[in-house]
Amino acid sequence: MEKVSLLERRRKAFIDSVFHYLKSKSKSPSCIRIIEDAEYQIDLDKQVLNSALLNLYENKVCKGLMKMSDEQIISAYAALYTRDGNITKEGKDFFGYITELIAERLHQKALANEKD
Numbered sequence: 001m002e003k004v005s006l007l008e009r010r011r012k013a014f015i016d017s018v019f020h021y022l023k024s025k026s027k028s029p030s031c032i033r034i035i036e037d038a039e040y041q042i043d044l045d046k047q048v049l050n051s052a053l054l055n056l057y058e059n060k061v062c063k064g065l066m067k068m069s070d071e072q073i074i075s076a077y078a079a080l081y082t083r084d085g086n087i088t089k090e091g092k093d094f095f096g097y098i099t100e101l102i103a104e105r106l107h108q109k110a111l112a113n114e115k116d
Helices: 002-024 046-065 070-078 089-115
Strands: 030-035 038-043
Touching: 002 046, 002 070, 002 089, 030 089, 038 089, 046 070, 046 089
Parallel strands: none
Antiparallel strands: 030 038
């Protein structure tokens, strides 16, 4: 139970660092991603980002594809922000990766809806 708690804290710390960065740079928490010529607007808030990190990154990629342990995921998060809560270069790159995962998920849903 303690490991899950630490994982949740690391995820929350990364989310806080992302929104602190966006606010400090006066950047919007919305972005456009293009998947197979389809444009998707990603409007982020802390809940959406938390859900994406948990479901798309941790469960699908880390645990599903890469068979990572909670400790490995915790270590991965540690590289994304500094001790004082600032996002690192790796964290900025990772944020772009997460928004791509969200757009890919939206694209998959759109394709599934077209088939129905």
